[in-house]
Amino acid sequence: MTSSTTRRPVGGRASGRPPAWIPFLAGRLGFAVLVVVCVQVVVFLITHTLNSPARLMLPATASTEQVARLERQLGYDRPLLAQLWDLLTGSLTLDFGRSYWQQVPAGGLVLDRLPATLVLVALSIALAVAVAVPLGVLAATRRDSWWDRIAVTVSLVGVSVPAFWLGYLLILLLSVRLGVLPTSGVGTPAHYVLPVVTLAVLPLGRLTQIVRSSMIDELGQQYMLVHLASGLRGRTRIYRHGLKNAGITILTMTGWEVARLISGFTVVVEVVYNWPGVGLLAVQAIKHNDIPLLIATVTIIAVLIVALNFLLDLAYAALDPRLRATRREGT
Amino acid sequence: MKRLWRAVPRLWFQLAAAAFLLTVVAAAVLAPWLSPHDPNKQSISARLMPPAWQGGGSTEYLLGTDELGRDVLSRLLHGARTSVLIGVGVVLVTAVLGVAIGTLAGYVGGKFDAVVRWLMDTVLSLPGLLISAALVFVLGASVTTVIIALSIEGWLVYCRMARGMVRTSRSMPYVDAATVVGVGLPRLLGRHILPNIVSPLITLSTLEFARIVIAEATLSFLGLGIQPPLVSWGLMINNGGAYLTTAWWLITLPGLALTLTALSANIVANWVRQVSDPLQRSGALLAVAR
Numbered sequence: 001m002t003s004s005t006t007r008r009p010v011g012g013r014a015s016g017r018p019p020a021w022i023p024f025l026a027g028r029l030g031f032a033v034l035v036v037v038c039v040q041v042v043v044f045l046i047t048h049t050l051n052s053p054a055r056l057m058l059p060a061t062a063s064t065e066q067v068a069r070l071e072r073q074l075g076y077d078r079p080l081l082a083q084l085w086d087l088l089t090g091s092l093t094l095d096f097g098r099s100y101w102q103q104v105p106a107g108g109l110v111l112d113r114l115p116a117t118l119v120l121v122a123l124s125i126a127l128a129v130a131v132a133v134p135l136g137v138l139a140a141t142r143r144d145s146w147w148d149r150i151a152v153t154v155s156l157v158g159v160s161v162p163a164f165w166l167g168y169l170l171i172l173l174l175s176v177r178l179g180v181l182p183t184s185g186v187g188t189p190a191h192y193v194l195p196v197v198t199l200a201v202l203p204l205g206r207l208t209q210i211v212r213s214s215m216i217d218e219l220g221q222q223y224m225l226v227h228l229a230s231g232l233r234g235r236t237r238i239y240r241h242g243l244k245n246a247g248i249t250i251l252t253m254t255g256w257e258v259a260r261l262i263s264g265f266t267v268v269v270e271v272v273y274n275w276p277g278v279g280l281l282a283v284q285a286i287k288h289n290d291i292p293l294l295i296a297t298v299t300i301i302a303v304l305i306v307a308l309n310f311l312l313d314l315a316y317a318a319l320d321p322r323l324r325a326t327r328r329e330g331t
Numbered sequence: 332m333k334r335l336w337r338a339v340p341r342l343w344f345q346l347a348a349a350a351f352l353l354t355v356v357a358a359a360v361l362a363p364w365l366s367p368h369d370p371n372k373q374s375i376s377a378r379l380m381p382p383a384w385q386g387g388g389s390t391e392y393l394l395g396t397d398e399l400g401r402d403v404l405s406r407l408l409h410g411a412r413t414s415v416l417i418g419v420g421v422v423l424v425t426a427v428l429g430v431a432i433g434t435l436a437g438y439v440g441g442k443f444d445a446v447v448r449w450l451m452d453t454v455l456s457l458p459g460l461l462i463s464a465a466l467v468f469v470l471g472a473s474v475t476t477v478i479i480a481l482s483i484e485g486w487l488v489y490c491r492m493a494r495g496m497v498r499t500s501r502s503m504p505y506v507d508a509a510t511v512v513g514v515g516l517p518r519l520l521g522r523h524i525l526p527n528i529v530s531p532l533i534t535l536s537t538l539e540f541a542r543i544v545i546a547e548a549t550l551s552f553l554g555l556g557i558q559p560p561l562v563s564w565g566l567m568i569n570n571g572g573a574y575l576t577t578a579w580w581l582i583t584l585p586g587l588a589l590t591l592t593a594l595s596a597n598i599v600a601n602w603v604r605q606v607s608d609p610l611q612r613s614g615a616l617l618a619v620a621r
Contacts, residue, residue, distance in 0.1 A: 031452070038453040046462065051469045156601075160594035162545045164552050165568055165586035168575060176576050264460030268549055282461050283553055286468050294465060301458045309456070 028313055032306045037088065039302040040295070044084050047291045048076070057100070057289045087295065096296035101288040106296035110278060114300070116186070117270070117277035121261045123192060124199035129254055132204050136211025137243060140219060151208050158205015163265060167198045167272035184274040195273045202265060203257035210253045214246040221245075248319050255312040259305045348598035355592050358408050359415035366405035367393070371560050374400035379578050395580045397570065403580060407588055409562040413474070414544045414592065420478040421485055421543045422536050428482070429489025430528065434520060436490070437497030447494070451487055459484040463546070464555035472558040481546055485539060492535060493528060500524050530607035534600050541596035548589050564589045 047053060054070040055062070071077045090096060094107035102109055139151035171194065175183040182191050218224065219242055227241060267279030274280070278297055285293035358365065377400040383390050394403040436447035463480035470476040500506055501524070509523050548565030550556030557563035564585040571581030 031449075034449070035453050035456050038449075039456055042453070042457065043462070043465070046465055046469060050466075051471075056469065156594060156597055160541065160545075160597055161590050162548055162552075162565075162586065162593075164549060164565075165582065165589065168568065168572060168582050169586070172575055172579065172582075259455075263456075263458040267460055268553070271553060282458075283464070283555070286461070286464050286555060289468075294461075298458055298461055298465075301461070302456045305456045305458075309452075 097292035099293040101290040106292040123196045127200040128203040132207035140215030155205045155209035214249040218246045345602040348595035351595040358411040362408040368402035368405045370405040370409040410564040425485035429486035430493045433490035433493030437494040534604040537600035541593040
């Protein structure tokens, strides 16, 4: 697909119509940018209009003059549209202003913390997928067996256990009682174990469920009966055909889970384990009433989610032969 | 009745979940009368007492006391009150809002539908937890603001479900037939299209209740949700974290209450779906919630 990207401007098309994926790509890209702008507007409205930013920063006893002076000092007395314009144009160059709390540019602060969060998310999702796919397939192929019961239990418990509580229980059991793993912070590989496991539980629950049900759907399809009738059985049938087709759903849902982890669930785990990531930074930003830092965090997280969705759309279009076929007809 | 009794051994799991959920609701309603102590009454002489069955415990404080000598049992009961109030509140607000917007978008289509889809995509890209936390912080913590903050994201799943439902049923022959005989739009939606939504709506609301209860506890745990003197399970776990090594009951008990509530709601939701939707007996039990 990408190879045709480079070919097109050179060769040109006899039909004169651009390939169908160009408007598709441009449309999705424009939409993605629009969504990020909207997210910024929402955060701006929450932080600037619902309550005076300066009043929140000062003690409750502060006089109106003191509030007004701080507002003038920080530029909150300017027209709202001008402030919003500064935010939108500034964020193009990742300039969100200086963090009130740390007194350094807020954008850089967030970018510094980003790798720690991304590593945590990547390892957790890898763990969740590595367990969920085999478990889900086993459950789907051996309905009502013990594997099936385990899969259903894992998916129910996974979505019901609050991550912060699980984190404390694991610390209590493995770090305090048994003393085998460090309680919090970063450093050695052992520091990764508890946060990664804690963060993996929720996506593990949901993905197990999704693998199981999409495999059940796939195995019930007509072509599966045809395979069975024509003597194709056992592993080839399940893995080569079933899992490959269910794979599109599983991939999409995995992408969703990554987005959900980035958009909130890492926050809790980072707080519990004192993990120096974006989530912990965001909570500190709110507690310190650090508006530039909060806006920087939310914007960068939104960009990540939107980029992820964009890539998922592309992957989805590339993987599903039905979508590919319609695009070929379009060219 | 006899048939119901015979089903008990087969359905004990689901029945136990439903019973636990009812217990939580009852505890929430009756908390002020059931609590042996005032949940906020401090007692320096009775600090960090273990539950009654453990050495050093007393039957006066059945489940022990916390770092300020407050009775854990009373706090658990009042915590149930907060959880149920916020869970039910958010589910009501978001279900009404989501179904209304989704139905309209699905039926009217066109520009309005495009705007709604774009709104849904925006909300999906918001870091929900942070936005909720910021909102509670800016507006000031109270039950109402937590309900508002958690509703920002919650309407989306209802909207998507209603929109999909209306779009598929709009082209059904019975809807065409109703239109042909002159049924107006409000009656068409109310009598012919929306009744299809009822059973998935109940399933979805139960799943959402479980999610919201955990979300409220998470906000409160971060210190960005419910604030004292109100009691929340999440807040209890937050306070108990500092006594992790010395007082296990301070985090274990509220966490257990929280997990069992969410688990029960998820099991009941699964059950409702199996009973009400024979087509999906085998199918996805959680896929509805995104």
